[in-house]
Amino acid sequence: MQILSRPQNSPSPGSIGELVVLPVFFNLQGKRCVVAGGTAAAAWKAELLAAAGASVHVYTGAMSEEMSALVAAGTCIHHPRTWLKTDLRGAAIAVADAATEQEAHQFRDAAVKSGVPCNVIDQPAFCQFQFGSIVNRSPVVIGISTDGAAPILGQAIRRRIETILPVSLAAWAQLAKQLRSHIADVLQPGRQRRQFWEHFVNRTFEADAAPDESIGLVARAGEIANDSSGKTGTLTVIPVESDDPEFLTLRAMRQLQMADVIFHDKNVSPAVLQLARREARRIALGHETFHDNNKAKQLCSAGKHVVVLNGLYAAS
Template structure:
């Protein structure tokens, strides 16, 4: 019967490709490298990483230090100090050359074609049958990136971006998946049940490394269609999305639900997984918001439903973030959790000013102090004498409304009225402003509860060099006007 090709009327399922991405299995196969240069050594090292047996024909010139070191490490590398011959390519799985001349490049490519061996001539794309892409290695997961030679630097930039999103633990999850394939196939026929298992597996694969009971945990989830949930506390930093850690970004990318505080910026939320449900659970002094027990109950319910929850807190979760209360609630219910630290606002303000909070000529210690008590007045049980010590640097958090009483208390306990002070507003955001003053002038910067601004107060001699004209020269004060930004509220299906 004659087969007749038929023209499809609908669009192709894949757009045009400049190259075909192919992944070669070179384990225990023979690979030929012509040349002993440093460039050839790098290609040889890549081949060794795949498990290939590498035959290096280094020529009569000196073998590079890199190539010699590769062989000395005990890698599967054989080096001969002679030139290559066409017969060397017989039965090779791959051939690479660092050719010194166009003539040698042409000859090597022709010999490889005659032997039926795919070849690459380093830095001579016109003589290559394949190209080396940029690699993200989470083996057995391997990501290859190619720009077809158009812009190699772009390929490197793409690799850096992908590296931030793929946790190193992905390699362990991939290895676990490989181990589970037969067990899954024996338990379920192809269909919804098997697919549900692998969906649970994939949901976990971008989180923490698999524990010893990870496989049993995944299989146990089959009874009610869910797996055990987990809560990750993530420090969102002061507002600038670029100040997040790589681990924080990966947690946001893996989340099913994100419970975020009112001070978390939209720039940070933009880095989260698009499908994640986002719920604002902010609490601000003097303003309505979720009660702590409501947040605890929500976290517990979501985790018990098998969700991966990110509790996203401004700054660092462990500094004035009530993380201790939330962790205790999770532990009482036997729910797993971990913490990804963030940059607390006090350190961000110091970095913005270029100030060392513990400069040895000015300060022997640094203190982070809450700016108000639960009742709304001055914080209780504070050692004001210790804070008034001129060798101490103190950062008051959430002290905008209490600026006047804080100044009065410190002056009453012996701190000089002309002690340098900075008032930081909305640190790390577009509306950021840092105002220099003194302890006597601090009350003028008191902020009403309705302002909605995050206020820090830094007190100590370390701030003297960043007051007045010096501060203006650095253009720290950007704007005294708050720049409004739309808030993201609960979205998505739960």
């Protein structure tokens, strides 16, 4: 079998495409965060920070009705004065609703000197991070960013995701957290653990209600651990009829997410390969068709899930 070589400086077919921003998640439990300003917009940011477990300190003279309600409820700690540079020292995050561009500049400079990530509401030029739209199924949290270009689009995407993800997802994620150490103890890394978690995920999206089956899942883990016949992997051939990944079937998507090794010919686009499991090994075929590949048989015998992507459309 011929393996195509790749130019030294070109990205691999499965590599991540260019990102305009890097999505990250801050752990703010018990950490001090600063909010400068008492407007309704500042109150919304303060409420988000508090929801993430932060100790939110608000520096402002006048407060909106929304901010007053947060302070009265004990959600925030109010300091009835304008913020000072020293207030930012040691903070995990700093947010301001600046009345002028000069104040925004001063706040950003003070945050940078204190080594604190900052956000100036509705002034992207002075922001080091963005909040974006949020889908909350905590501990599953999904952040959506359009880099400030189209907030309405971000909100529309959030609504679409909200309709797809069941409310019970939060309870399933909590159950996964509870089972994690037990699964690590009874199942071997690699095939066994992935087999269990694939079963878990299938149950997550098949069930209509919150999970009440931890005993059954523990029993399923025991069955996988005692299965001595599971040394043979799988070989799945997926016809790819377009370079647009949206034309892939749901079954094809699941197989790509389960794959250990992916063989692909020259007609399969990088956009399709990006949908595969990140850890999967990708092997480019030469001009020949796949047919009966000895390497794939060896991988299956070793318990690997092998996927062959067969590009049927003409390469452009």
